[in-house]
Amino acid sequence: MERIEHRACFGGWQDVYEHASDTLDCTMRFAVYLPPQAERARLPVLYWLSGLTCNEQNFITKAGAQRYAAEHGVILVAPDTSPRGDDVPDADGYDLGKGAGFYVDATQQPWATHYRMYDYVVRELPALIEANFPVTDGRGISGHSMGGHGALLIALRNPGRYRSVSAFSPIVAPSQVPWGEKALGAYLGDDRSAWAQYDATALIADAPERLALLVEQGEADEFLEGQLKPQLLRAACEAAGHPLELRMRPGYDHSYYFIASFIGEHIEHHARALRDGG
Template sequence: MERIEHRACFGGWQDVYRHESKVLGCAMNFAVYLPPQAEKERLPVLYWLSGLTCTEQNFITKAGAQRYAAEHGILLVVPDTSPRGDEVADAEGYDLGKGAGFYLNATQEPWARHYRMYDYIVEELPALVEANFPATAARAISGHSMGGHGALTIALKNPGRYRSVSAFSPIVAPTQVPWGEKAFTAYLGEDRASWKAWDATELVKSAPEKLPLLIDQGEGDEFLASQLRPQLLQAAAEAAGHPLQLRLRPGYDHSYYFIASFIGEHVAHHARALRGA
């Protein structure tokens, strides 16, 4: 690993590292916020997954989460949203290819070689973090939009691996909305039955662990009706008896202004699960 950024922040350090990912077959950046408590003890980790077009930079520069991570004594780990590099397949538009990995394992060419963000988030990155930073194996996961989709599906697919999960404006039913249909057709092929393994609304119907889901959704979100449709997950969770708290926020849109407004509540939610505080 190579540390490429190192900035003092709320008594701790906001760092960015670059490493060669064996899973993705390319160099990857990820951000780590080390709160002041990290100098004296090992801390639980909150993983944040960002949305379409983002890198590791968006969350660490716009959300203001470091303040709350320092308050609660939690490491923040923020990966990039897709593989990067000249050899990595890409496409025109913002919603497929680089910046749009959708946190799944692609099976179709030319994507399958590099687009394995699910394995990267679930296995490779935590192993790297827990081996090189003062991190415990207590994990939580959260994200926004495409990253909210990633957080929900990853938590639902891995019972016992995460203490808590939350999301802002998540794509809860990618098999039923244009963003997901475009990406899944490219990454996974035409067999729509195979898509269900990457759809939170489908996964919640038979999830072996009833990990409570916390979702904040702005009612002024320009993508609410066309791409997000949280009522689909809400109905599936109610039918399955899966705990879900869906908080609709009047006036808020899809931006980081929305995330910054409520990220403190989400960090506190995860802190209660991770530290009992």
């Protein structure tokens, strides 16, 4: 593991690391923000999963999250969204291949060797973080769009592993929208029953843990009706009695202007859960 960026930020350090990933069989990068409290104490971690076309840079340069992480004493970890490298297969378009890992473990060729972002986020990356940084066992997870989808499904599939989960503009039902149908079909094959394990709305009914979901959604989001469909998550949560706070925000779109406007509230939400849980 090699540190390739090191920048002072709100009394702490915004770093980027590069490492050889066994899970993805390629070189990966992830960003870590260490608030000033990390110099003297172990702190909880909030994992952030970014959306389509993004890498580890988008969140750390656009969201303004470091200010709030420093205020609340939370370490931020932001991985890339997909495997990278000349040997990694890609596709035409922004919604499949590099920059579009969808946080699944692919089973179909040519994707299966490298596209294992679910396993990377759940196992390999936290193991690296917990071995090399001053962290507690308090974990939260959040994300945007494709990353919001990833945060929700990962929290739902791993009871007890995360103390908090939130999402901005998540793809809540990828099995029922074009982005998800394209990606899940390519990565997992045509058997839609295999898709359910990566579909938050499908997972709600049998979720073994009632971890509260916080979802932030802009009402002016250009993808709201065609790709996001938060009403499907609301209906699934109501049917299952699963706690959900769905905040519909008038005027806000899908951009990082939206995330920057409310990321402070989300970090406070996670910090409270991580503190009270530990």
